[in-house]
Amino acid sequence: MSHLPTLLWHELRVLFVSASTYIAAILALVMMGFFYYFTIIQLVAADQESPPGELFFSTFWVPVLLVVPMLTMKSIAEERRLGTLQTLLTTSVSAGEVVLSKFLAAYIFYIVVWLAALAFPLIAAQVLSQDGIRDLLLDPGPLLGGYAFVFLTGALFIAVGIFSSSLTRSQLVAGMLTFSITFLLIIGVMALQLLNLSSEAEVLAAPALSYLQIFNHFEDFIRGVVDTRPVIYYLSGTALVLGLAVLSVEARI
Numbered sequence: 001m002s003h004l005p006t007l008l009w010h011e012l013r014v015l016f017v018s019a020s021t022y023i024a025a026i027l028a029l030v031m032m033g034f035f036y037y038f039t040i041i042q043l044v045a046a047d048q049e050s051p052p053g054e055l056f057f058s059t060f061w062v063p064v065l066l067v068v069p070m071l072t073m074k075s076i077a078e079e080r081r082l083g084t085l086q087t088l089l090t091t092s093v094s095a096g097e098v099v100l101s102k103f104l105a106a107y108i109f110y111i112v113v114w115l116a117a118l119a120f121p122l123i124a125a126q127v128l129s130q131d132g133i134r135d136l137l138l139d140p141g142p143l144l145g146g147y148a149f150v151f152l153t154g155a156l157f158i159a160v161g162i163f164s165s166s167l168t169r170s171q172l173v174a175g176m177l178t179f180s181i182t183f184l185l186i187i188g189v190m191a192l193q194l195l196n197l198s199s200e201a202e203v204l205a206a207p208a209l210s211y212l213q214i215f216n217h218f219e220d221f222i223r224g225v226v227d228t229r230p231v232i233y234y235l236s237g238t239a240l241v242l243g244l245a246v247l248s249v250e251a252r253i
Contacts, residue, residue, distance in 0.1 A: 003092070003093050003094075003097050004097050004100060004101055007093065007097055007098065007101035008101045008104050008105055010101075011075075011101050011102055011104075011105030011106075012105045012108065012109075014105075015071070015105050015106065015109050016109070018074075020070055020074070021070065021071055021109060023070070024066060024067050024070035024071060025067065025109075025112075025113045025116075027066060028063035028066050028067045028113055029113065029116055029117060031062055031063055031066070032056075032059075032063055032117045032120065033120060035056060035059045035062070036052075036056050036117075036120040036121070036124070039052050039055045039056050040052070040124055040128075040137075042055070043136065051136055051139055051141075051142045052121070052136055052137055052139075052142070053121070053137075053139060053141075053142025053143050053145075053146050053222070054142050054146070054222045056120075056121075056146070057142070057146035057149065057150065057218070057222060058218070060146075060149070060150055060153075060218070061186045061187070063113075064153075064154070064157055064182065064186070065179060065182060065183060065186075067110065067113060068110070068154075068157045068158060068160075068161050068178060068179075068182055069161060069174075069175040069176075069178040069179045069182075070175065071106045071109060071110060071158070071161065072102075072106050072158060072161025072162050072164070072165050072174070072178055073161065073164075073165055073171045073172070073174040073175035073178060074165070074171050074174075075102040075106065075161070075162055075165045076098075076099075076102065076162065076165040076166045076174075076245075076249065077165045077166075077168050077169055077170060077171050077173070077174040078171055080168075080169045081169040081170070085098070085249070089249075095246050095249040095250045096246050098249060099162060099166070099242055099245045099246050099249060100242065102162055102165075103158060103159060103162050103242055103245075106158050106161065106162065107154065107155060107158045110154050110158055111151060111154070114147065114150050114151070114154075118143075121137045121138060121143065122138075124137050125137045125138050141223075141224055142222050145221040145222045145223065145224055146221070146222055148221055148226070149217065149218050149221035149222065152221075152230075152231065152234045152235075153214060153217075153234055155234060155235070155238045156185070156234045156237045156238045156241065157182050157185075159237070159238045159241040159242050159245070160178060160181050160182055160185070160241055161174075161178040161182075162241075162242065162245050163241045163242070163244050163245040163248065164177040164178040164181065165178070166245045166248040166249050167248055185214065186214050186215075212233070217230040217233075
């Protein structure tokens with residue numbers, strides 16, 4: 001891993017000067033801004049059972065489905081198309097270093113985008129004069145829980161994007177594959193839980209579906225309940241998907 005810092009610095013420079021990543025970030029922040037605006041409107045209009053932070057982070061999947069494919073679709077697919085990946089791997093750089101550097105760069109940019117969204121509650125708290133509303137907006141519990149959840153799940157989503165990009169030479173195909181897998185992870189498991197299964201199948205599948213259900217984990221994090229099981233799920237899932245990406249890169253040299 002001696003080449004990892006150099007590769008990571010290069011990948012960060014590529015991401016932070018790329019127009020597509022900034023377009024994705026701006027679109028995601030605009031959407032998050034609208035979501036937060038409607039959250040404030042609901043809060044001012046009537047008392048809400050859920051805190052503003054919970055209402056805001058409950059829409060996490062919308063910016064995720066937009067940002068993650070655009071951040072990762074070029075990572076390996078473009079280098080494979082241009083032939084630079086093969087050239088890079090003929091040196092002393094390993095496939096693991098290449099995959100990990102691209103993952104870390106995309107993950108850092110992903111975190112930066114979400115941290116920029118922290119400006120919404122800070123600005124709203126300055127604009128609104130009611131002390132009660134300001135306290136709700138800056139309640140550290142939902143904010144810390146929401147960001148912990150977003151950062152933890154983001155690692156798995158970014159890893160899925162890197163893996164998808166390692167399977168093809170086409171950015172478009174990589175982006176569509178990332179969107180599809182991420183959508184299935186977020187929405188698909190919830191949809192399976194809503195199906196009317198037979199009693200035996202339901203008994204067998206219920207624990208597994210509950211464990212994989214991302215929205216269940218969100219509700220725990222936002223309320224300050226940090227269970228080690230989802231932490232293990234996301235971290236081990238991230239490691240597994242990145243390992244598959246390394247194997248894919250090595251197999252397609």
